[in-house]
Each structure stands twice: as structure tokens, then as C-alpha cells.
Amino acid sequence: MATTKSSGERVQQKGRTRSALLSAAITLVSAGSAPSVAEVADAAKVSRRTAYRYFPTQEQLLVEASLEGVRGIISGAIEGNGGVGKAGKGAADIEARLDRVVHAMQQSAAENEQLLRSMIRLTVGTRPDPKRLKRGYRRIELIAQALAPAKKELWKRRYERLVSALSLCMGIEALIILRDLRGLSENDAEDVSRWAARTLLRESLLEAAPKRKRK
Amino acid sequence: MATTKSSGERVQQKGRTRSALLSAAITLVSAGSAPSVAEVADAAKVSRRTAYRYFPTQEQLLVEASLEGVRGIISGAIEGNGGVGKAGKGAADIEARLDRVVHAMQQSAAENEQLLRSMIRLTVGTRPDPKRLKRGYRRIELIAQALAPAKKELWKRRYERLVSALSLCMGIEALIILRDLRGLSENDAEDVSRWAARTLLRESLLEAAPKRKRK
DNA sequence: TGTGTTATGACACAACAGTGCCATAAGGCT
DNA sequence: AGCCTTATGGCACTGTTGTGTCATAACACA
Numbered sequence: 001m002a003t004t005k006s007s008g009e010r011v012q013q014k015g016r017t018r019s020a021l022l023s024a025a026i027t028l029v030s031a032g033s034a035p036s037v038a039e040v041a042d043a044a045k046v047s048r049r050t051a052y053r054y055f056p057t058q059e060q061l062l063v064e065a066s067l068e069g070v071r072g073i074i075s076g077a078i079e080g081n082g083g084v085g086k087a088g089k090g091a092a093d094i095e096a097r098l099d100r101v102v103h104a105m106q107q108s109a110a111e112n113e114q115l116l117r118s119m120i121r122l123t124v125g126t127r128p129d130p131k132r133l134k135r136g137y138r139r140i141e142l143i144a145q146a147l148a149p150a151k152k153e154l155w156k157r158r159y160e161r162l163v164s165a166l167s168l169c170m171g172i173e174a175l176i177i178l179r180d181l182r183g184l185s186e187n188d189a190e191d192v193s194r195w196a197a198r199t200l201l202r203e204s205l206l207e208a209a210p211k212r213k214r215k
Numbered sequence: 216m217a218t219t220k221s222s223g224e225r226v227q228q229k230g231r232t233r234s235a236l237l238s239a240a241i242t243l244v245s246a247g248s249a250p251s252v253a254e255v256a257d258a259a260k261v262s263r264r265t266a267y268r269y270f271p272t273q274e275q276l277l278v279e280a281s282l283e284g285v286r287g288i289i290s291g292a293i294e295g296n297g298g299v300g301k302a303g304k305g306a307a308d309i310e311a312r313l314d315r316v317v318h319a320m321q322q323s324a325a326e327n328e329q330l331l332r333s334m335i336r337l338t339v340g341t342r343p344d345p346k347r348l349k350r351g352y353r354r355i356e357l358i359a360q361a362l363a364p365a366k367k368e369l370w371k372r373r374y375e376r377l378v379s380a381l382s383l384c385m386g387i388e389a390l391i392i393l394r395d396l397r398g399l400s401e402n403d404a405e406d407v408s409r410w411a412a413r414t415l416l417r418e419s420l421l422e423a424a425p426k427r428k429r430k
Numbered sequence: 431t432g433t434g435t436t437a438t439g440a441c442a443c444a445a446c447a448g449t450g451c452c453a454t455a456a457g458g459c460t
Numbered sequence: 461a462g463c464c465t466t467a468t469g470g471c472a473c474t475g476t477t478g479t480g481t482c483a484t485a486a487c488a489c490a
Contacts, residue, residue, distance in 0.1 A: 010436065010487060017437085036476065047439045052478065117339055124336045124391060140396060164397050164404075165411040169380070173388045176339060181352060182379050189379075196380040196415060203414045225457055225466065232467085251446060262469045264449090273447065431490095438485070447476075455468070460461100 018054050020044040025065035029115075034062065063122040066115055067136065091150075091205045095198055098146040102170050102197045105142065106190040109175045116172040139171050147201075154204060162204045169196040233269050235259040240280030247329040249277065274337065281334040282350070288327050289353050306365075306420050310413055313361040317385050317412045320357065321405040324390045331387040354386050362416075369419060377419045384411040 024043035028035035035043075037058050041051040055061035109116060123135045143166050144151075151159055168174065170193050178189035239258035243250035250258075252273050256266040270276035324331060338350050358381050359366075366374055383389065385408050393404035 013437065013487070037478090038476080049440080049479090050438055053438085056478085058477070120339050121336050124332055124339070124395075135395060137396060161407055161410060164393055164399065164407040165384070165414075167392055167396055168383050168389050168407075168411060171392075173392055174383050177382055177386075177388055178379055180350065181355060181382055184379065192376055192379040192383075195376060196383060196411075199380075199418045200411060200414055203418060228457065228467065252448090253446075264470075265468055267448065268467085271448085433490085434488095436485100436487075438483105440481105440483085442481085443479080445477080447474100449473085451471090453468105453470085455466100457464105457466075459464085 026069045066119050094150045101142050101146040102194050105170050106193050109172045110186040165200050169193050241284040244333050245330045278337040284330050309365045316357050316361040317409050320385050321408050324387045325401040380415050384408050
């Protein structure tokens with residue numbers, strides 16, 4: 001089971017077919033359509049049956065393709081910005097770090113709005129379906145990076161609460177709400193996100209900053 | 216058009232079958248599944264062919280059903296809450312009003328999570344399609360109601376910014392983010408929403424409260 | 431080079447989305 | 461009542477999703 005003498009699994013081959021399927025799907029999805037499994041399989045020069053072996057449902061195939069297409073976007077934006085920023089001393093520094101992250105994230109969210117919208121559509125299941133794809137946690141990681149210097153100064157519960165609240169203010173969902181429900185432009189939407197994030201951070205630091213750490 | 220002598224159209228009959236289809240679909244969608252057209256038609260005691268006559272695609276049927284279902288949910292929740300609350304004087308009162316609204320909204324969002332998730336999945340199109348069904352704006356109305364006493368004390372732009380930011384902290388999207396990305400329980404999620412909303416409101420009032428109104 | 435494992439392909443099959451066609455039942459009007 | 465209009469139901473058909481089964485090709489290892 002776990003370690004049969006010779007693995008026997010043909011990792012190379014499987015990797016190739018998987019990549020072929022994904023890249024074919026990415027191409028078709030980027031073209032704007034929702035390709036059928038048969039189309040993707042044909043484009044990948046693979047049998048339809050094989051496609052289903054790698055991606056149990058059409059949704060999962062398209063989602064993973066979309067995610068693959070989006071991958072690196074945000075991290076690239078951050079990296080291109082010279083990381084989250086170098087060290088610093090005061091609350092102002094943390095605020096600047098967070099602001100940079102919010103800016104980068106809303107920027108790339110706006111640039112890839114269509115793709116991210118379809119990702120939402122595919123991942124927001126009707127129920128906590130075990131079979132359904134789960135989303136990534138890049139947003140949380142980014143927030144954690146930005147907040148790293150402040151983490152020790154906040155009680156654990158307050159820190160977690162802040163991370164949660166910030167995750168509401170940025171990302172594709174925030175953009176969608178601000179555009180669809182509030183009718184804002186991309187720039188105005190980003191301003192709202194940045195103001196909300198800054199305000200929540202500032203208040204959190206004020207609440208428990210003067211004191212010590214740990215709960 | 217409006218009043219042809221004898222329309223010839225059997226409005227009553229059509230209204231009945233349409234309602235039957237919608238209510239059947241609402242029931243099934245609320246159960247968490249994405250029912251097939253045949254299922255909805257059977258539940259509505261209507262032929263599958265007829266269902267397609269009223270709703271050209273399964274998607275349109277389910278979208279209209281979920282929107283209709285959500286409509287009922289929200290109005291019910293509002294009525295049951297006896298409005299936002301009575302008048303008051305200070306900032307504490309506004310805070311209490313807002314807190315009540317957030318609580319009510321997150322409560323009903325949690326109670327009807329499946330249906331609201333379906334609504335999201337079906338309405339989050341690939342783009343702000345003008346032809347596509349649009350969501351309601353009840354959330355904005357509720358926030359405006361809660362903030363009514365404070366509106367005169369805030370500059371217009373700041374008021375709008377506050378409304379926008381608050382719309383990020385409450386509603387089904389907030390619940391989804393907090394549950395799916397942060398893994399919070401319903402109660403913890405509501406706490407985050409209430410804290411974020413309270414903090415944003417408080418900061419807004421502090422920023423421009425001591426001064427006068429209008430921009 | 432052979433040999434066994436393993437991924438793949440071909441075929442079949444059930445279920446569902448849509449659509450067209452036509453007979454028929456249900457409505458309204460005199 | 462009778463009649464004409466209109467909504468409905470039944471059937472057939474195409475294309476797609478998703479799954480099962482089994483033969484075969486490709487691979488890894490000796």
C-alpha cells in the first residue's frame with residue numbers, strides 16, 4: 001500500500017497527461033467559453049475517459065484550470081512590489097504594509113475579475129459538499145504576512161478577529177459587492193477596501209497596543 | 216398592449232403554473248440541491264416541456280427561484296425584527312441600531328445559508344451583465360436605515376464610504392468568507408461581523424462627528 | 431530483450447439539458 | 461351550449477455529463 005517495493009506509479013506519464021489536460025483547459029477557458037470535457041480531452045489529445053480519471057467532474061477540471069491560470073498573479077504583484085515591505089518599527093509601518101497588500105490584491109482582483117468571478121461560482125457550493133473543491137487561502141497568508149510585525153502585540157483572539165475582519169474587506173468578494181451592490185468603480189472600490197482595512201487595523205492596535213502580549 | 220379589449224392571454228392560468236414552478240423550485244433549492252428541470256416540473260405537477268416554456272434554461276429557473284426565495288426570507292426577517300428600532304440621541308444609539316441590523320442579517324443569513332449560497336452561485340455571473348437578473352439591494356437599505364440618525368453628521372462621501380464598507384462586513388458573502396476561508400462557526404462569524412461593523416461606524420463618527428454636516 | 435504492472439482508449443450505458451412537432455385539453459367569449 | 465383560442469402534454473431527437481467494463485498500449489524494471 002504505502003510503500004510497495006517499487007512504486008509502480010508512472011509519475012512522469014501521469015504528470016504529462018495532467019498537464020496536457022490543464023493547459024488545454026486553460027487555453028479554452030481563457031478563450032471565454034466553458035468547454036465540454038470532450039473538447040478539452042480532444043485539445044489535450046487524450047481520451048474523454050482519461051480526462052474523467054484525472055478530474056472527476058467538469059467543474060473540477062475547469063476550476064483547477066482557472067486556479068492554475070490565476071496562480072502567481074497575486075504573489076507576482078506582491079513580489080513585484082518588493083515583498084510586503086522591509087522591517088519597520090511603529091504602527092505606521094504595519095499600516096503601510098497592509099495598505100500595500102490591499103492595494104496589490106484589489107488591483108489584481110480587478111484585473112482578473114472575470115476569472116475570479118467564475119472561480120467563485122464554481123467553488124461556492126450549495127452546501128459543504130465533501131466532493132467539492134476547496135478554495136485556496138492565499139488571502140489569509142497575505143494578511144498574515146502584512147500583520148506579522150504586529151502579531152506579538154495583539155492577543156491571539158484579537159489577532160484572529162482582525163485577520164477575519166480584514167479578509168472581509170479585500171479580495172474578489174469585496175470587489176464584487178462594491179461593484180454589483182454599490183455600483184462603484186474599480187478605483188472607488190479599492191479606496192473603500194483600503195480605508196476599511198486601515199481603520200480596522202488601527203483600531204485593533206489602539207485597543208491593545210499599549211499593553212503587553214499573549215493572552 | 217396594456218388593455219387590449221380581450222387579451223386572449225390566459226393570465227390566471229399562466230400565473231398559476233409559473234407560481235407552482237417557482238415555489239417547487241424554491242423548496243428544492245432550499246433543500247440544498249440543484250434540482251433537475253424534471254424534478255421541479257414533477258414537484259409542480261407540470262410537464263417538463265411546460266417548465267421549459269416558462270424558463271428557457273434550468274439556470275434561469277433556479278436563479279429566479281432563489282431570488283424569489285431570498286426575497287421572502289429577508290422581508291420576513293425584517294418584519295420580525297420590528298424595524299431597526301426606535302429613535303435615539305447619541306452615537307451609542309446608532310451603534311446599537313447598527314448592531315441589531317448586523318445581528319438580524321447574519322442570523323437569517325446563517326439560517327438560510329444553502330439558499331443564499333445558491334443565489335450567489337447563480338447570480339455571480341462572469342460580469343456585470345445588464346441582461347442578467349440583478350440582486351436586491353436590501354442590505355444597503357438596511358444599513359441606511361440603521362445609519363439614518365448619523366447621516367446628517369457625516370460628509371456625503373464619508374457616509375457613502377461607510378455604507379460601502381459596512382456592506383462588506385455583513386450579508387451572505389461575509390458569512391461565506393468567514394466559514395469557508397476562516398473556518399469559523401456561525402457564532403464566531405457573527406461576532407466578527409458585529410465587531411467590524413461597530414469599529415468602522417465608531418471610527419467614522421469620531422473622524423467627522425465633532426464638526427458640522429454637508430460637504 | 432522480455433515480463434508484469436499500469437495508464438489509457440474504445441465501447442456501452444443511464445441521466446439530464448434543450449428543442450421541435452403535433453395532438454389535446456383547458457380556458458374565454460358569444 | 462358551442463366554438464375558437466391558447467396553454468399544456470407527450471414523444472422523439474441531439475448533445476452532454478458521468479460511470480462501468482474490458483482489451484490494449486505504454487511504461488519500468490530485470
